[in-house]
Amino acid sequence: MSALAFVNARLIDPATEYDGPGSVIVAEGVIADVIYGHETPSGHAGIRVIDCDENAILPGLIDMRVRTGEPGSEPKETLKSASLAAAAGGVTSFVVQPDTDPCIDEPAMADFILRRARDIELVHVYPAGAATKKLEGRQMAEIGLMAEAGALYFTNGDEPIVNSKILSRVLNYANGFNALIAHRPKEPWLSEGAVATSGEMAARMGLPGVSALAERIMMERDLALVELTGARFLVDQVSTREGLGSLERAKAKGLEVFASVSINHLMFNELDIGDYRTFFRLDPPLRAERDRLAMIDAVASGLVDVIVSNHTPEPAEHKRLPFSESTPGAIGLQTLLPALIGLHHENDIPLIDLLRTVTQNPAQLLGLDAGRIAKGAPADLLLVDIDAPFALRERDILSKSKNSPFENRTLQGKVLKTLVDGRIVYEI
Amino acid sequence: MTDVNDLIRTRLTAFPKRHFLAAQDLDPPDIANLLDLADVFVDLNRQSTKKLDLLRGRTLVNMFFENSTRTQSSFELAGKRLGADTINMSMKTSSVAKGETLIDTAVTLNAMKPDLLVVRHSASGAAALLAQKVGCSVVNAGDGQHQHPTQALLDMLSIRRAFGHVDGLTIAICGDVLHSRVARSNVILLNAMGANVRLVGPPTLIPGDADQWGTEVYHDMREGIADANVVMMLRLQLERMDGAFIPSTREYYRFFGLDREKLAVAAKGAKVMHPGPMNRGVEIDSEIADDLSVSLIQDQVEMGVAARMAVLASLAARLENDR
Numbered sequence: 001m002s003a004l005a006f007v008n009a010r011l012i013d014p015a016t017e018y019d020g021p022g023s024v025i026v027a028e029g030v031i032a033d034v035i036y037g038h039e040t041p042s043g044h045a046g047i048r049v050i051d052c053d054e055n056a057i058l059p060g061l062i063d064m065r066v067r068t069g070e071p072g073s074e075p076k077e078t079l080k081s082a083s084l085a086a087a088a089g090g091v092t093s094f095v096v097q098p099d100t101d102p103c104i105d106e107p108a109m110a111d112f113i114l115r116r117a118r119d120i121e122l123v124h125v126y127p128a129g130a131a132t133k134k135l136e137g138r139q140m141a142e143i144g145l146m147a148e149a150g151a152l153y154f155t156n157g158d159e160p161i162v163n164s165k166i167l168s169r170v171l172n173y174a175n176g177f178n179a180l181i182a183h184r185p186k187e188p189w190l191s192e193g194a195v196a197t198s199g200e201m202a203a204r205m206g207l208p209g210v211s212a213l214a215e216r217i218m219m220e221r222d223l224a225l226v227e228l229t230g231a232r233f234l235v236d237q238v239s240t241r242e243g244l245g246s247l248e249r250a251k252a253k254g255l256e257v258f259a260s261v262s263i264n265h266l267m268f269n270e271l272d273i274g275d276y277r278t279f280f281r282l283d284p285p286l287r288a289e290r291d292r293l294a295m296i297d298a299v300a301s302g303l304v305d306v307i308v309s310n311h312t313p314e315p316a317e318h319k320r321l322p323f324s325e326s327t328p329g330a331i332g333l334q335t336l337l338p339a340l341i342g343l344h345h346e347n348d349i350p351l352i353d354l355l356r357t358v359t360q361n362p363a364q365l366l367g368l369d370a371g372r373i374a375k376g377a378p379a380d381l382l383l384v385d386i387d388a389p390f391a392l393r394e395r396d397i398l399s400k401s402k403n404s405p406f407e408n409r410t411l412q413g414k415v416l417k418t419l420v421d422g423r424i425v426y427e428i
Numbered sequence: 429m430t431d432v433n434d435l436i437r438t439r440l441t442a443f444p445k446r447h448f449l450a451a452q453d454l455d456p457p458d459i460a461n462l463l464d465l466a467d468v469f470v471d472l473n474r475q476s477t478k479k480l481d482l483l484r485g486r487t488l489v490n491m492f493f494e495n496s497t498r499t500q501s502s503f504e505l506a507g508k509r510l511g512a513d514t515i516n517m518s519m520k521t522s523s524v525a526k527g528e529t530l531i532d533t534a535v536t537l538n539a540m541k542p543d544l545l546v547v548r549h550s551a552s553g554a555a556a557l558l559a560q561k562v563g564c565s566v567v568n569a570g571d572g573q574h575q576h577p578t579q580a581l582l583d584m585l586s587i588r589r590a591f592g593h594v595d596g597l598t599i600a601i602c603g604d605v606l607h608s609r610v611a612r613s614n615v616i617l618l619n620a621m622g623a624n625v626r627l628v629g630p631p632t633l634i635p636g637d638a639d640q641w642g643t644e645v646y647h648d649m650r651e652g653i654a655d656a657n658v659v660m661m662l663r664l665q666l667e668r669m670d671g672a673f674i675p676s677t678r679e680y681y682r683f684f685g686l687d688r689e690k691l692a693v694a695a696k697g698a699k700v701m702h703p704g705p706m707n708r709g710v711e712i713d714s715e716i717a718d719d720l721s722v723s724l725i726q727d728q729v730e731m732g733v734a735a736r737m738a739v740l741a742s743l744a745a746r747l748e749n750d751r
Contacts, residue, residue: 133675142675144683169673172631176647229631 002048003027004422006383007040009052013059014356015372024057026379029422034375052383055416058355059371060092060123060380061337062362064153064260065236065308067329069400070116072101077313077400079113082333083122085398087426089334090415091309092380093124093370098135099157105130105141107149114150122425123418124370124380129154131170131181137161140170144177152366153180155236158283160184160218164225171231180365182234182260183222185243186284190214195324196285201270207324212287216242223250226257234365235259238304239284241294248303258365259303261295262310263332263339264405268292272405278319278326279405282310285328299357300349306365307357309336313401331399334392335406341386341413351386379422388414432472436482439465442746447559447566448739451577451616459584459621462738466585469734473509483512483744486543490516491533492569493549498704498729499569499579503546506736510744512544530554531561538562543747544740547571552609565743573607579703580613582735584621586727587658590699595622598695600646600653602628603662603684603711606635606673610703611662615641628652629684632673649684654693658724660701661686664711677710687713691722699724 004026011022011034023041025033035041063086069076079096086094096113098104104113110127117125129151133139143154154174160183161167167183174181191210196202198209219235223246226233238247238259250257264282269289272280280286298304312329319326332339336358344351363371370380392406418426441461445453454462472478488507492500500516507514517537528536530549537545538561545566547555552572559566570576588594599618605611605627618625625643627634639645646652653659664680674680686700700716701724708714717723 139672140675142679144675145679148682169632173674176631 002046003032005041005047005049006052006057006381007049008054009057009383010054011036011057011373012352012355013373014352015059015360015374017352019352022057024373024381026381026419026422029379031373031375031377031379031381034373056384056386057373058090058382058384059359059373060382060418060420061090061358062366062368062371063091063094063309063311063333063336063358064306064362064366065097065262066094066311066333067097067099067313069313070100071112075400076315079116079125080120080122081398081400082311082313083117083120083125085331085333086123087418087420088398088415090337090382090384090418091123091333092382092418092420093126093368094311094333095126095128095152095366097157098128098130098155103130103135104128104146104151105133105135107142107145110146110149110151123420126150126152126366128152128182131156132161132166135159137163137166140166140173143170143174143179147177147179152368153182153234155182156184158184160186160188162188164221167222168225168229171225171229171233175229175231178232180232180234182236184236185215185219185222185238187214187217190217194285195281195328196273197270197287199270199288201273205273205276210285212240212242212291215240215284216246219243219246223255223257226250226255227253230256232256233258237262237265237284237308237310239265239287239295240291244294244298244303251303258305260306260308261299261304262308263336264310264330265292266295266299266307266343267339268405273323276323278321278323279330279403279407281323281326281328282330283328296343296347296349300347300353305357305361307336307340307354309333313399314403315401319403330403330405331397331401332404334398335404335411337382337384337415338411338413339406342411345412379419381419382415383417385414385416387412390414432468433480435468436465436480436741439468440741440745442749443739443742446746446750448577448743449556449559449566449568450575451580451613453577454617454620456620459581459617462581462735462742463585463588465741466731466734466738467589469737470589470731473730473734478509479511480509481511482741483507483510486512486744487541488512488514488544488546488740489537489542490514490546491519491537491548492516493519493547493554494570496548496569498732499548502729502732503567503569503736505733506740507544509733510737510740512740530557534558534561538564544743565747567739567743570609572609573612574609575613576609577613578732578736578739579610580617581739582728582732583614583660583701583703584617585731585735586701586724587699589731590724590727591657594618596624597657598624598626598655599658599660600626600628600656601660601662602649602652602686604633604664604673605629605638605662606633607665608662614660615643626652626656630674649690650693653690655695656698657695658699658701659686659691659694661712663703663705664707666707681710685709685711685713686716688715691716698722701725701728703728
């Protein structure tokens with residue numbers, strides 16, 4: 001692998017808060033040097049020089065919440081197809097959810113994911129471990145052994161742990177390993193059977209809805225248990241204004257609480273389900289516009305720490321159905337970066353701040369040496385033409401499932417090259 | 429034998445209270461007295477003739493509402509070697525099984541005029557409740573998750589005989605502290621004797637406020653037993669293993685089971701203790717448990733009889749004084 005010099009670039013690095021001209025030298029899989037300003041690096045013999053033509057160099061994105069179908073549901077998505085989509089989308093590290101079949105509730109399964117990713121040799125793939133055995137919410141899973149095997153955090157997937165005593169034990173136990181627990185704020189009884197957020201829209205469409213308050217109710221319980229146990233805790237996708245209020249209070253108390261939001265809840269609202277298009281049936285369901293705007297403010301202010309794609313591949317047989325009979329979820333690995341760039345343009349949030357939620361922040365939360373442009377850091381880098389517009393057509397989608405809510409939308413921001421550990425894993 | 433009797437006479441002092449219900453019933457001088465007396469009984473127990481007549485005419489009743497092998501036989505032997513008439517009441521087949529309340533059983537027994545009543549019960553506070561209703565001396569042989577004071581006393585005896593002193597030693601109590609009456613009694617006695625006490629275990633098995641017991645709390649075993657002089661392992665109750673307090677026995681063994689590798693960080697010459705019965709391969713590796721150069725586990729059983737003889741003898745002396 002010869003050394004590469006990316007010259008004449010715009011570097012955008014949230015970790016150093018630098019957004020300006022510069023060059024990056026990559027050698028032996030790591031960033032060998034970073035040169036700030038217009039100076040051209042010299043004295044590097046035998047190096048391949050790439051003129052970036054003032055396009056942007058960004059740290060590779062880290063997506064904390066991705067589903068594939070491997071193992072168990074390979075027709076939906078394999079680790080390979082998800083990795084291809086990730087590389088094309090500029091995601092150089094992603095964390096898979098434990099709700100596979102069999103689920104990732106013991107160290108051998110965590111090891112399986114890591115070994116598969118190593119064999120595929122595209123992007124970094126890490127497992128999240130199940131917080132309870134078989135994700136049933138009844139018995140604590142082997143959190144310590146899975147952490148040792150390489151699981152980055154622990155979650156019960158889309159189904160919350162209903163029994164408060166069990167969640168409190170999980171939080172308490174995980175604390176002994178300083179492990180991060182992610183939990184969906186979803187009050188199960190209120191949410192049962194709901195396919196949309198209750199309100200005028202769902203009522204008019206005749207869809208069973210769940211109150212946005214179901215999120216706050218669960219968050220209040222979860223955050224009280226966090227206060228009791230002192231655990232490191234991630235609110236897995238906050239999506240309502242009321243939920244943000246709970247989050248703000250917990251953070252003000254100094255708890256080690258973090259929150260993620262899915263890109264879909266920043267881009268879409270309940271009106272998008274208007275023609276019963278199942279690609280907009282999501283979990284949590286799309287919310288009111290006031291919620292969407294509140295989420296954008298929370299990202300801008302730093303109240304919400306992480307943006308995730310919540311990549312959830314569902315094949316046609318699960319989506320070409322009446323709205324309430326379809327399976328919730330949308331893919332997002334390939335569109336996460338263009339969507340962020342769109343958010344930047346529409347809402348006047350500095351791009352560097354949005355990038356922080358998919359680079360520096362998740363890297364810190366997960367303890368990954370990634371997400372920054374710094375000498376000695378792994379060369380997980382993107383070369384991006386930030387202004388290039390393109391329309392996402394079905395045939396461009398690399399995921400095996402094509403359920404993208406961005407299909408046929410015009411997006412901005414084309415990934416030109418993706419590097420993982422200094423290897424070019426994608427380029428156009 | 430005269431030597432022994434003389435020694436006993438000089439060392440025997442009346443127990444500070446009528447009952448021995450909890451470790452805090454003893455002040456540091458009481459503990460030292462009992463240990464000094466117990467030392468005599470250790471020597472006696474190693475002779476071929478072990479019988480004394482110190483408790484002749486006294487009646488000792490073992491009332492075990494929970495199964496026990498070593499504690500019950502330890503008290504039985506202690507009573508017999510001191511010359512007391514000793515009976516074991518098997519509560520599983522008694523009128524308790526027919527629905528009699530604890531108080532009724534106690535009142536009935538009291539009418540038979542025992543002098544010493546040794547009680548084990550699954551409910552915390554049961555021994556104290558009985559003590560209010562009977563005229564004899566009550567010894568708590570384990571009440572629920574509260575205390576097991578004679579176990580702590582025998583542990584103290586084992587440590588003092590191994591190291592020559594208890595003060596200044598660092599003792600790491602490891603494992604299921606939450607459900608352990610042994611740990612609660614030991615924390616009190618060890619603190620009273622001037623040891624540095626650490627509690628080591630997963631957060632789910634350490635009471636939330638245990639740092640207020642005059643102990644340091646560790647959730648990483650290597651940190652917790654680093655430079656410790658004594659590693660005191662606790663039994664993990666089978667019913668608490670599978671997913672409720674810990675995920676699995678293999679995970680527990682990996683992080684909190686005592687093996688050679690972990691023990692290597694303890695102080696040079698460190699000793700290992702366990703109140704028994706052990707779960708080999710769960711909280712302790714057989715390699716450690718059976719290594720007599722580090723394990724005091726067999727000593728603990730031997731010291732158990734001597735320590736209980738000391739307790740029974742001084743309680744009887746107290747009864748004598750009260751009369």
